[in-house]
Amino acid sequence: MNLNTLAFQPIQQSINLGQGAEISIETGRIAKQAAGAVVIRQGDTMVLVAVCHAVPRQELDYFPLSVDYREAVFAAGKIPGGWFKREGKATTKETLTSRLIDRPLRPLFEEGYNAEVMVTAQVISYDGIHAPETLAMTGASAALIISEIPFHQPVGGVRVGRIQGQFVINPTIIQRKESDLDLLIAGTKDAIVMVECGAQEVNETDMVQALVFGHNHIKTLAKFQEDFKAKVGKPKVKVEKKSIDTTLLQTISSTYRQDLLTALTLKNKLESYKAIDQLKATVVETHTAEQPERKGEVKACFDHLKESIFREMILQKGERLDGRRFDQIRPLNIEVGLLPGAHGSALFTRGETQALVTTTLGTQDDIQTIEGLEDEVKKSFYLHYNFPGYSVGECKPNRGPGRREIGHGMLAERALAAVLPDRKENPYTVRVVSDITESNGSSSMATICGGCLSLMDAGIKLKAPVAGVAMGLVSGEGQFVVLTDIAGQEDHYGDMDFKVAGTTQGITALQMDIKVGGITTDVLTRALDQARKGRLELLESMGAILAAPRSSFAKNAPQMASIQLPKDKIRDVIGKGGATIRNIIEVSGCEVNIDDNGLCQVAGPNQEKLQSALKMIGDLIQTAELGKSYLGKVAKVVEFGAFVTILPGLDGLLHVSEMAAHRVKNPSDEVSEGQEILVKCIGIDEKSGKIKLSRKALLPPATE
Template sequence: MRRPNVGKLGIHEHTVEIDGRSITFEAGTLAAQAGGAVVISLGDTKVLSTTTASKQPKDFLPFFPLTIEVEERMYANGRIPGSFFKREGRPSENAILVCRLTDRPLRPTFAEGLRNEVQVVNTIIQTTQVDPYDVVAMNGSSLSTMLSGLPFSGPVAAVRYAMLRDGSWVPFPTFEELEEEAVFNMVISGRVEDDGEVAILMIEAEATPDSWIKIDMGAPAPTEQVIGQAIEDVKPIIKQLCEAQQAFVDEVGVRDAGEYPLFLDYTDEVFDAVWAEGEAKVLEVYRQAELSKEGKDEAITEVKTAVVDAVVAAGVGDLDEDALRKQASEAFRSTEKKVVRGLIVDEGFRIDGRSATEIRSLTAEVGILPKTHGSALFQRGDTQVVSVLALGTTREGQRLDTLDPADEKLFLHHYNMPPYSTGEAGRVGSPKRREIGHGALAERALIPVLPEQDEWPYAIRVVSDVLASNGSTSMGSVCAASMALMDGGVPTHAQVAGIAMGLVYENGKYTTLTDIQGVEDFFGDMDFKVAGPEGFITALQLDTKLAGIPANVLQDALLQAREARLDILDVMNDAISEPRDEVADGAPRVEIVHIPQDKIGAVIGPRGAIIKELVEETGAQIDVDEEAGRGVVKIYANSREVAQDALDRINAIANPQLPEKGERYHATVVKTVDFGAFVSLTPGTDGLLHISELSKMKGKRLGHAEEAVEVGEQVLVEVLDVLDGGRKFKLQYVGEKAGETAGADAPADAPADAPGDDAGEERPRSRDRERGGRERGGRGSGDRGGRERGGRDRDSGRDSSGDSGRDSGGDSGSDAGGDTGGRTRTRTRSRSRDRD
């Protein structure tokens, strides 16, 4: 039998080096029958990107049928899917978000009028969970589309760009760098224009989850100026990637796919006829700023019917009636667009009478559903969002089975926009990609201000329902969710507000709009969303319909958005400015107590007899684990009384003696973290010595506790206060490391001499808000004041007295009780900031 010919395929490979990272393109080996196929690698992460188009156009569609898919293959990381059927099912949320990331810069670069169905599929075929695969897939999508021969004005390049705690920016950071060092990270996509300049197509950016702590410790904040400069600085990297893609395409060659027909919505003759008949009528409607959204919609519908009928009756060219009616309808929409844009650019007039920098009327209210764990309503103009909080134990968090390192989520924000919010009837059910994307954007905006799990061990879910929509619903959900968290007693660091900016480009002039409504979003060229507290940006998203936007235009839009964000924060803070002292009566209580390792058996008892008895008698759920050479007991209860009962019984068994106020201890360091060191006062009793106290030891500001102490060392501390019934301790550093003082011969973990008159006082906060702190009331108190919290100028540490840890003092919101009276506060205000 004759053997078949054996040979190698035409393999092409190209590598580009960017700041020490290698990105490799390969073609000619895999997926040869796809329109275009490329394997792109970053480190050990490999993505197969393919682009294929249908052979026949769907000319009846009024839009370009582009579909982006991401297939996460679990074998890529040597794993078997955890589902019952042991195979991949519907895309993960992360995969859906990457689809949206890829779609947004690619869609506006296809030729207008293309109606062939185009499908881009990114298959993750290898990963070691070192590098995120999203930007790899985005660059691969551009490259495979160019190779397919479609009418596409690429290449389009994407870069993940992260700011580290030292202020430097790095391209293509690893997961480890993002977690340990990064303060802010952006995915930026762009293309090179004919004049060689780089135009920005898409931005998706966020502060890292622990950015608040890093900024408190001295890291630079991601302000508008910092981000604006980074957008400019990343342009050479985008250009380098685009040039590498083009060089690879020139080497491989483009598939000869023939000509793709382009179907324009209408002919020039039809548009001229519609414009002549309808321009004045449309202008008359949109000049009536006093008309409501519904009133304008009704008036425009009447004008459209009359104009289309008139054009059809007059006839245009040799088009039949059905074709002419269809084209005239599309041309009328373009007439609307041209009129609205002309009013904005030429006259500075917006259809509701606002100036370019003016915000619609605002309403903020909390406690609207008093029997839930927390609730808030936020309304901006005709856009209305209600957010509701639900708290649970960490067992109720979301377990993840994806290709990312994270295996669980303890904060969830879900966004819903039912059809009735726009006065329509439609499908109600599982969330669409848009809803998933909007929910994730608000989630990322809020994560940086959430408390750390060590001090507040809850699973948190916020659901934002859009009840009425006229633009900027995702940013409305940020505002409502932020207030709902505070209303529910979640000890967030600050309020977070969001604003949507728009852009209109006509005749070489860019006009930036603050707080765009639906018509301005639909007819405009950009949707630019910015969210954050007073001091910095926590989330940012850019979508554009243009082929690119100059970076300086985006920088100006960022500064304009800041003014609006501060105005919105004022209204939100009038409704609720500080988290409530206690969680709602119906919310679960979670308590954590540390016990000596040798007491674990005593708490559990023979064959679990003791812990079973505790569970049965108290009604609490109790888990006992071992961590870092000590026992960790977690108590889950439905009421404060049940939690306290279980806690008292555990302490009676394992921690019979607790430190008292004024006592000094040669405490042993058991764990170091960014914001301080956990020290053991007595067996099973720990407290946090804040990094500000450790700084006293060295006489200088520290970046990490390990610069002052190491695990196992002893330090002399004083108990300033005992809080929460002996569960938390405020500590102060009062001497050198144990072993270096006169009292060094005192036994470890034992009280030292009582403090004298010079024991020192708790150091005040270094940078408080100008308006100062207020005494916080509970859910039933009349005064809705709050803890001292930094506003625009946060103090340099979480708490200079050292109470940011679980066992270090301060109220974490774990206790509850009190009635729900006084929970509802409303503030409605119209704001106008005109800087024209």
């Protein structure tokens, strides 16, 4: 009997990018009630992506796109931890990947479309070899392309690594550990639209080559999706585009243009915003007194005029709103060590953007453990970014970090992690917190600069100082202008937000978002070169305040030391059932942790307690030295001699023939259990490690 009477007719298509397993897309089997749904697969990693849309809402002046990426741990054959044993709120990785999907898609929907769109991506199988993030990025585009939603340009997502100088497309999990570059790129067949990158001081020329290498493969993915759309694509929804009333725009421009220009060029951000809002209210009131239903049109004309003034100043007059040159950084004010209770602190102010950044040094007990699809990951460095409402003068309660805060924090963490010393030079777990206390653009870059200074103030021996600068782009009329250190208005009305962080030697982190169709290699090259100039200028200014890390760790930081235990001594320090190590912790008041390789790390509140713990451990791992004398304690008397404890946990045999200068018949006549005696080590067996002791060697020779 055939039970599968309901037949599916899935459509599948595959492609190989030339390295690794092929990528396949299938539709028609799962989630058929969604507007568009695909299962995208590489190896045994599979991601289900479904997209839906609601009825357009003409009253909205924004595009309500939502992206939700989730990694169900059943995909890797796991059960969630915790009490409830089910997935909860989005993890940091899920939030970051949701942003990776959202950012390249958002600017490419048809202009004027304002229906709610929901993109859901779920990892349903994971093989531990092929990462799901780029699959989700490409799969989201494919699901949109074949749906009726007005999304027309296919987007491909790829990861570029570099191993031994050679670029690798979509490297496996193992290959990524060998790579000095982790570059995520999204783009259309014509241009790159999004970049997210961490790197080990990669120079600008190599970075451009990596971007070009990645985009060449994106073109293949875009063609792949176009072919798939030709097979299964639905007719697209028609969008009613809102047009600007040119007569109304001309009327508003002729009357208020100069006043608006004056408001836009006020040096103080809050004063400028207030003047613009007041002028807008006047314009709306004046032009809607008799026609209140035109309020939306009037506001749209005012906003259009504001943007056009900004663009005309940049492209035609060659001027920025605040009067700076295109490659000029805002004035700086830098302080370090201003918080005496923190282990490291810095206040970094650039124009009207300010970050108060602190560094806290912790112990191994503060290491963050992350569970997910992959094997358990332990992080000894993490950075948290906070953006309170008061930083922009708003009445906004603190409800915890949102997607933006998590994304900015991870960008800064990635930029600084590349220059952290290894565990031998820095035994601490390090937490950096950036509180944005004022904001007018580029707050994540202020976090990187302040974070670097804060780490050095705490005594962390960074490989090199790191600085970050945000670049902008204004394009049109066949030309483009790249702006250094963009402020809020430039970020809002510009075409690009390109954040670049690094050292004097190269780039450690990149993040780029495009609001137009994409940018070319020429623009990327100009932006990276101009960013390097700004970065070097920042590093010079930072170096004038704090040229190198403090010579020692903060005095109020936990006192730490490491001991490499011999393998045969690890059990002695731990003791039966952990009794010995628990006793050390209780008596000394220190934290003691031993890893699988025998590296013992000890942390105490002060040097006295630290040295106490180190002495207890040192006593346990001592070994006997040939020819050395020890004051030992008789542990047991036997008929052929006695066993003497010469070091904690270490006994040696005192043979009856070595007990005295004269002949001894009964060992108990010479020694008794618990008695302290002076003995000398006269032999150590190379194979067994057994120790031979002598008391006779320390006594005067017998007299006749």
